[in-house]
Amino acid sequence: MTKRLRRNIVIKQFPWLLSAIFLVGSGRAQDPGPAVRAVNGFGWDLHRMLAGTDGNLVFSPYSIGAALGMTREGAAGETGVEMDKVLHFPPGGPDSSWRDLTAALVPKVRPRGRGDEAPSYQFETANALFVQEGASFESRFSGRVKDLYDSGFRPVDFRRAEEARQAINLWVNQRTHERIPEILAPGTLSAEMRVVLANAVWFKAMWTKQFSEKGTKDEDFHVTADRKVTAKMMHRVGECRYGETALAQVLDLSYGQGETGFLVVLPKSKHGLGEVASRENPASWVSALDEKLPRVDIKIPRFTFSSGYELGPPLKSMGMQRAFDPKAADFSAMCKSEPFHIGLVIHKAFIAVDEEGTEASAATVVALRAGARPNTEEPIPFVADHPFLFFIRHRPTGTILFCGRVTDPTAAAN
Numbered sequence: 421m422t423k424r425l426r427r428n429i430v431i432k433q434f435p436w437l438l439s440a441i442f443l444v445g446s447g448r449a450q451d452p453g454p455a456v457r458a459v460n461g462f463g464w465d466l467h468r469m470l471a472g473t474d475g476n477l478v479f480s481p482y483s484i485g486a487a488l489g490m491t492r493e494g495a496a497g498e499t500g501v502e503m504d505k506v507l508h509f510p511p512g513g514p515d516s517s518w519r520d521l522t523a524a525l526v527p528k529v530r531p532r533g534r535g536d537e538a539p540s541y542q543f544e545t546a547n548a549l550f551v552q553e554g555a556s557f558e559s560r561f562s563g564r565v566k567d568l569y570d571s572g573f574r575p576v577d578f579r580r581a582e583e584a585r586q587a588i589n590l591w592v593n594q595r596t597h598e599r600i601p602e603i604l605a606p607g608t609l610s611a612e613m614r615v616v617l618a619n620a621v622w623f624k625a626m627w628t629k630q631f632s633e634k635g636t637k638d639e640d641f642h643v644t645a646d647r648k649v650t651a652k653m654m655h656r657v658g659e660c661r662y663g664e665t666a667l668a669q670v671l672d673l674s675y676g677q678g679e680t681g682f683l684v685v686l687p688k689s690k691h692g693l694g695e696v697a698s699r700e701n702p703a704s705w706v707s708a709l710d711e712k713l714p715r716v717d718i719k720i721p722r723f724t725f726s727s728g729y730e731l732g733p734p735l736k737s738m739g740m741q742r743a744f745d746p747k748a749a750d751f752s753a754m755c756k757s758e759p760f761h762i763g764l765v766i767h768k769a770f771i772a773v774d775e776e777g778t779e780a781s782a783a784t785v786v787a788l789r790a791g792a793r794p795n796t797e798e799p800i801p802f803v804a805d806h807p808f809l810f811f812i813r814h815r816p817t818g819t820i821l822f823c824g825r826v827t828d829p830t831a832a833a834n
Contacts, residue, residue, distance in 0.1 A: 454510045455521040456819050459485045461508035463820050464701060469734040471697055476725045476831055478769045478824035480782035482525075484731070486547055486619035487784035489518055490571060491743075491762065493564045494754025499742045506740040519568045524817050528679070540676030541625035543814075543821070546595045547571035550588055550616040552578050557615075561754045571617075578613040585609050588616055588785065595620035596781035599770040600726075603783050610789075614760060617786040623812065623821055625675035626777035631656045633775050641721055642690050642806040643828045651829045652722040654775055657799050662716050663708030664688075667696045670705045671716065671802050675777060679816060682778060684720065685809040686802065693807040693825065702811065702820075717799035721829035724772040731765040751788065763789040771822065780812060780822045 463481025470477060485507065492503045492513045504511055527539030547569045551557065553576065565571045574591075576584040585604045593601045599622070609616075631654040641651035661672035671684040685705050687696045732744060742748040749761035769782035804826075812822040 453517040453520060453817075455485075455514045455517040456817050458489075458508040458514055459521075460702070460818065460820050462506070463823060465506075465508075465738060466731075466734060467823060468697070469738060470729065471694070473729075474827075476723075476727065476825065476827055478725065478727045478771045478780070478782075478822060479729070479767055480621055480769055480780075480784075480822050481820050482545070483619045483621045483769075483782040483784045484765075484767055486518070486545070486569060486621075487617050487786045488765070489514055490547060490549070490565050490569050490617045490619075491786045491788070493568070494558075494561050494751045494760070495743065496753045497750040499748070499750040500753075502740050502742050506735065506738045514568075516568065519570075521817065521819065522570070525814055525819065525821075540678070541623070541680045543621070543623050543680075544595065545619065545621045548574055548591060548618050550574045550576050550584065550591075550618065552576070552614045555614055555755065556757050557755050558753060578609060579611045581609040581611060581613075582606070584613070584616075588618060592618060592620050592783045592785075595622065596770070596783055597622050599779075599781040600768050600783045603728075603766055603768050603785055608764070608766075609787065612789045613763065613787055614755070614758070614790060615788045617788075618783065620781070620783040621821070622779075622781045623680075624777070624779045625680055627775075628674040628676060628678065629656065629658050629660075630777070631775035636722065636775060639719070640805060641829055645691050649828060649830045651805075653719050653805070654722055655717075655719050657715060657717045659713035660716055660718070661709045661711075662714050662800060662802070663705075663710055665700055665704050665708050667692060667700055668705065669802055670708050671718065672706075672709055673718075679814065680821075681813050681815055682773075683811040683813060684802075684804060685811075686804050687806070687808065690806040693809070693827070697809065697825075715799040717801050717803075719802065720773075720804040721826065722774050723826055723829035724770075724774075725832055726768065726770040727824070728768040729766070731767055732762070735765060746789070754788075758790045760788045760790065763787045769822065769824075771824065778812065782822065 459481045495503055525543055527541050529539055549571055551573050576587055578584050589602050592603045635655040636652050638650050639653040640648045642648045663670045669686045673682045687693050743762045746761045751760040764787045767784045771780040807827040809825050811820055
């Protein structure tokens with residue numbers, strides 16, 4: 421096998437390039453557009469902000485971007501400027517590019533054999549605005565969230581906070597295929613709420629080449645330098661996209677007919693996850709992948725877990741401060757009859773990876789108040805027996821649908 425050298429491209433100052441570089445090797449690259457650059461740039465920024473949290477992590481940059489994108493449609497003045505900067509939106513927001521991205525993510529029906537047809541993966545997304553009964557909203561705002569996000573208004577009475585909470589939780593639960601039954605905990609809402617902007621996404625896909633259950637064995641997974649757990653390690657040997665950077669091995673596993681993929685970034689050091697995340701980024705990992713498909717001896721744990729976050733603090737730290745400030749927030753493009761500000765941003769996500777494939781779901785609510793590859797014919801060992809990063813990507817557009825890390829595959833929740 422010919423040895424190929426690839427440059428490590430580390431981009432620290434220009435995160436908007438991440439989406440374009442995520443297209444490397446897809447074979448069906450499209451112009452990613454402002455929406456994809458926003459999803460990927462914001463997603464990696466948020467990943468860095470959440471890096472200090474403990475345990476497993478999963479979130480959907482697309483889901484958070486959709487909910488905050490709808491919110492941005494109601495912002496004006498400096499509030500909108502700050503939101504655009506943090507969300508990597510062009511001035512004024514993503515405009516029609518978000519609608520175009522959502523359309524591009526819809527699975528295409530392709531022949532599966534013997535005349536029957538089925539999509540290569542399943543991806544569903546939905547948006548909704550739960551608004552106070554009788555409240556008035558600007559017609560331009562209403563029209564734009566309908567046009568760009570296919571989102572309609574659902575009247576509720578926040579004075580009956582528990583009933584409103586249950587209605588929102590039911591909507592999220594249904595649209596995440598019952599993977600997120602309660603995004604809003606009791607006591608979250610109050611009579612001062614005026615609108616809750618919600619997004620839900622659900623993804624499911626089978627591996628192009630599945631793992632055999634017979635190959636799954638109990639093996640050690642090194643959580644920390646002094647702690648290990650017994651994990652269900654899946655195993656198979658086969659051709660797949662592979663590469664290396666200075667600090668990590670990179671594996672790109674395909675789902676279905678290849679429109680979506682699961683990118684695994686495995687530190688070469690068993691305890692090097694922090695260094696990999698701080699010194700490298702998705703650009704270097706994807707550019708390291710070779711177009712040739714070497715044989716790789718893959719071991720990766722089976723895992724299922726969920727994560728939940730109140731994103732207000734990290735968003736403020738990233739620069740979105742006016743939107744949360746009752747005295748400074750300007751959401752007059754949404755409603756002129758009374759002042760609004762963001763009261764909370766909650767995100768929850770779920771992921772399950774097993775021998776057959778992957779299922780992942782996420783929901784976001786925004787509530788407003790008044791390297792070089794080894795030269796060998798032998799299978800390349802890829803043993804994910806220590807913490808690693810992962811990304812679920814839509815390859816034609818380069819969109820990061822879900823991303824996160826696995827620090828303990830036996831932990832069910834974060």
